[in-house]
Amino acid sequence: MTQEISPEARKAWMSLLATAPEARLAALFDTLDQTPDHETLRAPEVGGVMVRGRAGGTGAPFNLGEMTVTRCTLKLASGAVGHGYVQGRSKGQAERAAKLDAMMQTEAAAEVEAKVLSPLRADREAERTARAAKAAATKVDFFTMVRGED
Amino acid sequence: MYVAVKGGERAIDNAHAWLAEERRGDTSIAEMSLAQIREQLKLAVNRVMAEGSLNDPDLAALAIKQSRGDLIEAIFLIRAYRTTLPRFGNSRPVETAEMACDRRISATFKDVPGGQVLGPTFDYTHRLLDFKLAAEGEVAEAPKAEPRREPTPHVTSFLRGEDIIQSEEASEATPKDITREPMSFPADRATRLQTLTRGDEGFVLGMAYSTQRGYARNHAFVGELRIGTVAVEMDIPELGFAIEIGEVELTECETVNQFKGSKTEPPQFTRGYGLVFGQSERKAISMALVDRALRWKELGEDNLGAAAQDEEFVLSHCDNIQATGFLEHIKLPHYVDFQSELELVRKLRREAEAARAAAAQAREAAE
Structure with missing residues (x-):
């Protein structure tokens, strides 16, 4: 049984899974009560994506260099098709991401959200906040010296 | 007389075995893990990713270990691996x-929204060896504030408001890719x-420094230098929308260059741009200066004949893998080439000696 899902919501969880630390995702995945069997539509495959920038930050695009990405597509018995696109070269991670993407389209969505996505989101937020806080501590406070002639 | 030879297999195998042993070094010293290289030699990892043109810190760490810290060799390994990846x-x-x-x-504005944020920089260190690092010890956690x-706006966006700096108009043109089609000039x-x-x-x-020393000087200020992470988004055809496929660390440098105006352009500030994988600010600033020098034609500037203005010179010689490949190949056997050179020089020498003897004989006869 497939539920209605918005592209924005799916984009958000796929993006979260793409950058999740491998060991952390594997550990969270193992906390799920059960994971459905699947049929592999596209076996995990490692490839490259050309990352582009813009001249001057806002101008015409140029090719900056590639990054490694691993992708996988699978189908659950219920018919839900899951895609995994993850940074790096972990085939296990791509398969887990695809499985979770498929499960998010089924009744298991609430459990995946609670046990996997929500902790990942909290981790990411905490890490970003910690870095931003360290950066903020290195912000320069200027002060003007008192001039002698006054 | 040259005779074709074949051989060296045993010598090569033994050389490789010795290389592996030397790479490991003293076995009473703990072996380095890839994670240690990735975390503790991060700027070397960044350089290998930038010049190897492949963002993957674990692969770069492996390449550094395999190459015994020879970063150009590591970059070579990454470039070779890159070619095996489907795009x-x-x-x-x-x-x-x-x-x-x-x-x-920003070196141009003291008070910019977002402020001057130093980050984990070597600037303002005294460049004295820190012997505390020779001993193991805990590192105190960095202070927080x-x-x-909110996102930090680009410094050049403020100058744009005043229309006193050249604009970089957005376009969706598909850029040429030097990994797919060979470079051609003009580029x-x-x-x-x-x-x-x-x-x-x-x-x-070196090229950037030459512009600062006066070879096509273009008076660069670092308008902005920023280091941090950005999301990488790609359109996924099977989904019909874009998702984030990862996050990369980048260094971006925008220079603001004094410009008196030219035949085609009014007096304004012009721009150079540098964007590099990882924390690589020396490279990003250098790239921006060289980018600006190479823009002389579109800005209607004079060609001063400086090396940094010559795109054929700069672009054809800045790739260290092409350069080292051609340079190092001359140490490989050139027995046939050299044999023919040897024959030629011997022949020239015989002819020169014969000519000298003939001239001496003619002189004697005349006397």
Whole structure:
């Protein structure tokens, strides 16, 4: 049984899974009560994506260099098709991401959200906040010296 | 007489075995893990990713270990690996205005929104060896302050408001890719930027320095230098929308250059641009200076004959893998080439000696 899902919501969880630390995702995945069997539509495959920038930050695009990405597509018995696109070269991670993407389209969505996505989101937020806080501590406070002639 | 020979297999195998042993070094010293290289030699990892043109810190760490710390050899390994990867596609251009900045400084404006954020920099260290690092010890946690939530705007966007700086008009043109089609001249700016960002740091630095010393001087200020992470988004055809496929650390440098105006352009500030994988600010600043020098034609400036203005010279020589490949090949057997050279020099020598003897004889006869 497939539920209605918005592209924005799916984009958000796929993006979260793409950058999740491998060991952390594997550990969270193992906390799920059960994971459905699947049929592999596209076996995990490692490839490259050309990352582009813009001249001057806002101008015409140029090719900056590639990054490694691993992708996988699978189908659950219920018919839900899951895609995994993850940074790096972990085939296990791509398969887990695809499985979770498929499960998010089924009744298991609430459990995946609670046990996997929500902790990942909290981790990411905490890490970003910690870095931003360290950066903020290195912000320069200027002060003007008192001039002698006054 | 040259006779074709074959051989050396045993010598080569034994050389490789010895190389492996030397790479490991003293076995009473603990072996380095890839994670240690990735975490503790991060700037070397960044350089290998930038010049290897492949963002994957674990692969770069492996390449550094395999190459015994010879970074150009490591870059070579990454470039070779890169060619084996199927290309899934191209990302959308990264939004550096949305960067989560670890560092962000401007040499042109003291009070910029977002402020001067130093980040984990070597600047202002005394460059004295720190012998505390020779001993193991805990590192104190860095201080924290109230984090900034909103994105940090680009410094050049403020000058744009006054229309006193040249604009960089957005386009969705598909850039040429030097990994797919060979470079040709004249090269467009996208080709120049791609070549420079993966060019040798030392070469690009030297070219940039030459402009500062007066060879096509262009009076660069670092309008902004920022280091941080950006999301990489790619359109996924099977989904019909774009998702984030990862996050990369980048260094971006925008220079603001004094410009008196030319036949075609009014007096204004012009710009150079550097964008490099990882925390690589020396490279990003160098790239921006060289990018600016190479823009002389579109800005209607004079060709001063400086090396940094010559795109054929700069772009054809900045790739350290091409350079080292051609340079190092001359140490490989050239027995046939050299045999023919030897024959030629011997023949020339015989002819020269014969001519000298004939001349001496003629002189004697005349006397």
